[in-house]
Amino acid sequence: MNERADTSAPFSPAPITILMLLVFFNFLSRGLFSPLLPMLEQEFGVPHAQSSSLFLTMAVCFSISMMVSGFLSARLHHRGVLVLYELWVGAALLLCAVSPSFILLQISVALLGLGAGLYAPSGLASVVNLAGPLHWGKALGIHEMGPNLGLIAAPLIVGLLVPEVSWRVLMGAVGVLNWVNALFYGLFGRGGDFAGAPPNVKNLRYIAGNRTFWILTLFFVLAAGSAMGLYSILPTYLISGKEMNASLVNNIIGASRVAALAVIFTAGFLADRFGVKRFLALIMALAGLFAFLLGALEGRLLLAAVFLQPLFVSAFFPVVNTAISAITTPATRNVAWSMVIPFASAIGAGATPALLGWLGDRGSFDLGFLVLGGMTFFSVLLVPALRLSKREE
Numbered sequence: 001m002n003e004r005a006d007t008s009a010p011f012s013p014a015p016i017t018i019l020m021l022l023v024f025f026n027f028l029s030r031g032l033f034s035p036l037l038p039m040l041e042q043e044f045g046v047p048h049a050q051s052s053s054l055f056l057t058m059a060v061c062f063s064i065s066m067m068v069s070g071f072l073s074a075r076l077h078h079r080g081v082l083v084l085y086e087l088w089v090g091a092a093l094l095l096c097a098v099s100p101s102f103i104l105l106q107i108s109v110a111l112l113g114l115g116a117g118l119y120a121p122s123g124l125a126s127v128v129n130l131a132g133p134l135h136w137g138k139a140l141g142i143h144e145m146g147p148n149l150g151l152i153a154a155p156l157i158v159g160l161l162v163p164e165v166s167w168r169v170l171m172g173a174v175g176v177l178n179w180v181n182a183l184f185y186g187l188f189g190r191g192g193d194f195a196g197a198p199p200n201v202k203n204l205r206y207i208a209g210n211r212t213f214w215i216l217t218l219f220f221v222l223a224a225g226s227a228m229g230l231y232s233i234l235p236t237y238l239i240s241g242k243e244m245n246a247s248l249v250n251n252i253i254g255a256s257r258v259a260a261l262a263v264i265f266t267a268g269f270l271a272d273r274f275g276v277k278r279f280l281a282l283i284m285a286l287a288g289l290f291a292f293l294l295g296a297l298e299g300r301l302l303l304a305a306v307f308l309q310p311l312f313v314s315a316f317f318p319v320v321n322t323a324i325s326a327i328t329t330p331a332t333r334n335v336a337w338s339m340v341i342p343f344a345s346a347i348g349a350g351a352t353p354a355l356l357g358w359l360g361d362r363g364s365f366d367l368g369f370l371v372l373g374g375m376t377f378f379s380v381l382l383v384p385a386l387r388l389s390k391r392e393e
Contacts, residue, residue, distance in 0.1 A: 015130050015190040016139050019123055020146040022082060022185060025178050026119050027150025028157075029089050029112065030058060032174065034232045035158040035250050036167050038239055044102040048236060052357030055232045057106055058113035059350025063342030065117030070203075070335055073196025078122035078334070082192055085122075086182030088115030093175030097168045120341050121334035126191035128325050128333065136325050137273075140318040141265045148264060148314050151231060152257035155250035196334040203335045212327055212387045216320055217340045219284060222376040223316040224348025226291045226309070230369070232353040233360070234294075234306065241365040242302070249306075256307040260314040267315035276323045281383040283319065284376055286312035292373025295366040326388055 033040070033054055041051045073081045092112035099105035124143070131139035161170055207213055231253070238249045270279060290309035297305050328336045356368040 012130075013138075013142055016127060016142045018185060018189045019082075019127055019130075019191065020143050020149075021181060022086065022189075023119060023123055023143065023146035024150045024153075025086065025174075025181050026089065026116050027147040028153050029093055029150075029174055029178060030116055031151045031154035031231070032158065032171060033058075033109070035155040035235050035253075036162070036170075037232075037236050038246065039162070039167055040102075040105070041236075044105070046102055048240070048357040048360045049354070050102070052233060052236070052353045052360075054106060054109050055229075056350040056354040058109050058116075059345045061110045061113030062117040063346040063350075065114040066120060066338045066342045066345070067199065068338075069118050069121045070196050070199045070338055072118065073122050073125075073334060074198045075195075077195050078126050078192035079189065080192075081118055081122040081196075082126070082189070083182050083186050085115055085118040086178050086185065088118065090175040090178030090182070091115075093171050093178065097170075097172035097175065117342075117345070121338040122192060122196060124321060124337050125196060125334040129194065130191040133325075136322050137267075137318060138269055140321045140325075141267060141269060144264050144314070144318040144321070145261050147317070148257050148260050148310075151310075152254050152261075155235070156254040159247055159250040159254070199335050199338060203332050204339070206332060207328065207336050207339060210327055211385070213324075213336065213340070215382050215386055216323055216327075217343050218382070219280065219316070219320060219379060220340050220344040221348045222284070222372070222379055223287060223313055223320070224344035225352040225372050226287045226313045226348075226376055227316075228345075228349035229352025229356070230291060230294065230309070230372070232349065233356045237356070237360065237365050237369075238302075238306070241360055242298075244303075248303075252303055252306055253310075256310045257314075259307070260310045263311050263315045264318060267318050276319045276326075277383055277386055277388065279319050280316070280323070280386070281380050283312055283316045284383070285380045287316065288373050288375070288377030288379070290373070291376055292370055295369025295373065323386070323388060 037051055041048070069081060072084070076084065089112060092108055092115050095108040095111060096105060099108050127139050127143045128136055157170065234253060235246070235249050238244045239246050267279065287309070290305055290312060293305040294302065294309060324336055324340065325333060352372065356365065359365055359368045
């Protein structure tokens with residue numbers, strides 16, 4: 001698949017917005033488990049470490065699915081994979097909704113992770129295919145609003161509906177909405193009518209031999225830990241660990257994600273205008289600082305950090321995805337994302353909340369936030385080693 005040659009062609013946001021809806025439902029479906037975690041602990045009678053293992057199970061299965069998604073996209077094309085992803089996630093959520101025990105819930109969550117992992121390689125490849133290289137930042141900025149909208153909606157929906165509606169009904173309803181969105185994309189979606197590259201030895205060697213790819217992978221892992229990892233355990237940390245009001249916590253977390261939307265969209269435009277290296281340095285430093293402050297502060301200052309931290313870490317994703325697009329070919333981009341995102345998911349979004357939950361059971365919730373924040377902050381020292389195209393620097 002050749003890169004679009006006409007970089008002066010007008011940029012159309014409509015097809016990107018349809019893809020953004022697909023990733024919105026991905027993050028909404030997985031994001032429900034974070035605000036529901038205290039209720040799941042109570043209903044199934046499990047401690048923090050066991051309940052937070054749901055995120056590790058989901059993340060590991062998400063990673064496995066993503067790594068093999070190239071074989072599916074080579075046969076079904078990216079469009080077929082995206083429809084399959086929505087149907088699968090909807091079915092998995094319905095199984096979660098009817099699970100009578102924690103073990104069966106964990107199996108259903110594993111299936112949810114397998115379905116959700118199909119999205120990113122095909123979705124991101126479709127996004128950059130719809131926009132010329134000069135518009136990648138804008139296109140990815142629009143697309144990356146989807147994850148934050150999903151993470152905004154999850155705590156707000158739970159806070160609004162769960163007092164009146166059981167968590168099982170809520171999960172089942174979101175599962176059905178995934179099916180409706182699969183139909184909508186099938187009728188109106190564009191951009192995925194080409195085959196993906198399978199993760200064969202040649203393609204893997206091409207990507208793995210690039211030092212910049214591994215630095216970006218480390219950034220992705222740390223950013224995922226500061227975004228999805230902290231998000232997953234944050235309500236439990238604040239409600240159980242800091243004894244804060246559940247409604248207040250969910251409202252502040254939801255409001256922070258609303259404010260993050262403007263940051264994401266602006267970051268995409270600024271990456272197109274000024275390049276990504278200096279933005280990565282700034283974003284990683286600020287994301288690390290505020291993750292550290294989550295473990296260091298108390299009271300109102302802690303709530304201020306809860307609100308501000310997502311504003312910075314959310315700006316990371318459109319910028320780093322632009323960088324990954326710049327160091328790969330159109331044929332191998334889905335393979336690159338199927339390599340980098342599994343690391344980020346398994347370690348950042350999976351192991352991070354599981355480790356924080358383990359620390360929480362031992363009265364040391366704060367330590368995990370301090371360590372992750374410090375690692376993210378000092379990763380900025382690797383930014384000068386990135387080797388990008390002249391325009392992207």
